[in-house]
Structures are given as structure tokens and as C-alpha cells.
Amino acid sequence: MKWFKDEDFIRGEVxxxxxxxxxxxxxxxxxxxxxxxxxxxxxxxxVTCQMAVICKEVTTIERNDEAIEVAKKNFEKFGLNNVMLIKGKAPEGMDGADFNKVYIGGSGKNLESIMDKLDEKNNFTVIASFIIFENAYEFKDLLKKRNYKNIDTYMINVSRAEKLEMMIAENPVIIVRGEKND
Known part of the structure; x- marks a missing residue:
């Protein structure tokens, strides 16, 4: 399996x-x-690319035009034919999606309506990443209120050594994970 490095990706301003x-x-x-x-x-x-080299298929939803163009270039660069990109703002575009795993990397302040749509299905794992604590806790509360199981929260802090062995910190990310099994 390929582990993509940051420098492998086309970035633009996204x-x-x-x-x-x-x-x-x-x-x-x-x-x-x-x-x-x-x-x-x-x-x-x-994240799409890393998942796509492992799994059967990825359906991904994005609303930002520049992000869509950059992502398409990355999918083409890596020859990923198992990715379906939908332009829209979730929960739009989620109808008919077939999945057993969900990753929320950007909710556009629509977490509740996204969760309403997800709850129409059963037996899946959901994970979401946040840079704002309040949003992570809001998501965790949504999972609890909806009786998701095995809810976990993680914070990942990464620092890298740069010139003169000085550590340069990246923004931390909070990851919340839960399972829906009905």
C-alpha cells in the first residue's frame, strides 16, 4: 500500500x-x-486518496470549486478510479450513497442535518476531525444523544524539527469516532 507524503499532492490555496x-x-x-x-x-x-488506495470505493462531497478542481487533479495524478466526487454541501449529495464508513472533514456548520441524514442508515463507523474544541464536543454530544456506541475522542498534536533542531508545531486536531449498530 502507498503512503502518500504531503509533497506528493497538488495543493493550490486549499x-x-x-x-x-x-x-x-x-x-x-x-x-x-x-x-x-x-x-x-x-x-x-x-484523506480521500489515502482511503482510496485501501478501500473498495470512496464517495466524497465538496462544495468549494477550487477544492474540487485540486482534488480532481490529485485523483487523476494517482490514478484513483474508485472515487466519486459530488459537488454540493452535505447533506446534499448523500442520498443513495452506499457506505459502511464515514469521514467528516468539513461539515460547513451542518453537523446536525448531516447526522440526521446518516441516521437513516445502520451499521457504520463515523469519524470526524475538528480544529475547534466546541465543534468536537458538539459532535460528541450528537453521537451520545443518538445512542452511538464506542465513542472515542483523541487530540493529535504534531511538531516537526526544523532548522537548528527547533520544533515547529502544527495546529492540533481533535478526532471523534463512534459506531452506529442497530
């Missing part, structure tokens, strides 16, 4: 989930070869 965080997300979602993943918030497609 924010990208970096290597350590990207692979923590994929690992915590426990993506495997038979999985069908729904991703909300494609961005550059860095």
Missing part, C-alpha cells in the same frame, strides 16, 4: 490534512479493502 493526521484518521476509521467510505469535505483530497 488547506490540506497533513501526513500524520491524515494517516491517524484513516487508521482510526479502520479502513479496509471491502469498505465503502462516504467522505464529507474533500478539500485537496489527501
Amino acid at each position: 488547506p490540506m490534512t497533513k501526513f500524520i493526521k491524515r494517516n491517524a484518521i484513516v487508521s482510526l476509521l479502520d479502513v479496509s479493502e471491502d469498505d465503502k467510505v462516504l467522505e464529507i469535505g474533500t478539500g485537496t483530497g489527501s
